[in-house]
Amino acid sequence: MTSLNASLLASSAVMPPPALCFEGVAFSHEDKLLLGPCSFTLDGIGPTLVMGPNGAGKSLLLRLAHGLLSPTEGKIAWSGEGRPRQAMVFQQPVLLRRSAVANLIHALAVNNIPRRVRSKLALDALERFGLSACANKPARVLSGGQQQRLALARAWVLSPQVLFLDEPTSALDPAAIKAVEAAVREFHQRGTRIVMTTHDIHQARRLAGDVLFLSGGKVREHTPAEAFFNTPVSPEAQAFVAGELVE
Numbered sequence: 753m754t755s756l757n758a759s760l761l762a763s764s765a766v767m768p769p770p771a772l773c774f775e776g777v778a779f780s781h782e783d784k785l786l787l788g789p790c791s792f793t794l795d796g797i798g799p800t801l802v803m804g805p806n807g808a809g810k811s812l813l814l815r816l817a818h819g820l821l822s823p824t825e826g827k828i829a830w831s832g833e834g835r836p837r838q839a840m841v842f843q844q845p846v847l848l849r850r851s852a853v854a855n856l857i858h859a860l861a862v863n864n865i866p867r868r869v870r871s872k873l874a875l876d877a878l879e880r881f882g883l884s885a886c887a888n889k890p891a892r893v894l895s896g897g898q899q900q901r902l903a904l905a906r907a908w909v910l911s912p913q914v915l916f917l918d919e920p921t922s923a924l925d926p927a928a929i930k931a932v933e934a935a936v937r938e939f940h941q942r943g944t945r946i947v948m949t950t951h952d953i954h955q956a957r958r959l960a961g962d963v964l965f966l967s968g969g970k971v972r973e974h975t976p977a978e979a980f981f982n983t984p985v986s987p988e989a990q991a992f993v994a995g996e997l998v999e
C-alpha cells in the first residue's frame with residue numbers, strides 16, 4: 753500500500769463519515785414536483801439503502817445528494833467543512849475509451865494526485881478488484897461485471913468519504929453481484945458513507961444499516977434496517993416489504 757492511500761485510510765478510519773442533511777429539499781421540472789419536499793439526516797453508520805418503486809425518485813435523490821442536480825427548493829448540507837470527497841457508481845458504468853488502467857490514472861490526474869504515484873495506485877486498485885489481467889484491455893470491451901468492478905476500482909483509488917451507488921448490480925449475474933456487494937462492504941469498513949439504491953429487497957437485507965423508503969417522490973420512511981423489514985410503519989412500506997406491487 754502506498755503512503756498516500758495509507759494516510760487517507762488512516763484518516764478515514766478515525767473520522768466518522770460525514771453526515772448528509774436534506775432540509776426541505778424539493779426538485780421540480782417544468783412546474784411538476786418530482787421529489788420532496790423532504791427532510792432527513794444520514795448520520796448513522798449505514799450503509800443507507802434507498803428503496804422504492806420505479807419512478808419514486810431514488811435516482812433523483814442520489815443525483816441531488818452528489819451535486820449533479822441542484823434542488824429547486826431547500827438545502828443540502830454536509831457535516832464538516834466543505835463538500836466531502838465523493839464518488840458515484842451508476843447502473844451502466846461510464847468509462848472512457850481507453851484501457852482499464854488508463855481510466856484509473858485519468859481519475860487520479862483529474863483529482864490532482866501526483867503523477868509519480870498514479871500508476872502504482874491504479875495497478876494496486878486493479879489487483880484489489882481482480883482486474884490485473886485486464887489492465888491494458890480497452891475498458892469498453894470488458895464484461896458488464898468487470899466494467900462495474902472497474903467503476904468501483906476507480907472510486908476506490910480516490911478514497912471517497914461518501915460513495916453513491918445507483919442500482920449498481922441490476923444488470924449483473926449472481927457472481928458479479930457478489931463481487932460488488934463485497935466491495936461495498938469493504939468501502940463501508942474503510943469508513944466510507946454508502947448511499948445505494950436497489951430494487952432487490954434481498955440485497956437490501958444483506959447490506960443495509962438503515963433504509964430510506966420513497967414512493968411518489970416522498971420519503972415515507974427512514975429507519976434502521978431491522979425496523980424497516982420487521983415493522984414497517986407507512987402503508988407504502990408495509991406493502992413493499994410484503995412483496996405487493998407498489999406504485
Ligand SMILES: Nc1ncnc2c1ncn2[C@@H]1O[C@H](COP(=O)(O)OP(=O)(O)OP(=O)(O)O)[C@@H](O)[C@H]1O
Nearest residue numbers: 781786804805806807808809810811812813821951
Ligand atoms: N433530470 C430530470 N429532469 C426531469 N425529470 C426527471 C429527471 N430525472 C428524473 N426525472 C423524472 O423524475 C421521476 C423520478 O425519477 P427517478 O429516476 O428518480 O426514479 P427512480 O425511483 O430512480 O426510478 P427507477 O427505479 O425506475 O430507476 C420520474 O418521473 C422521471 O421521469
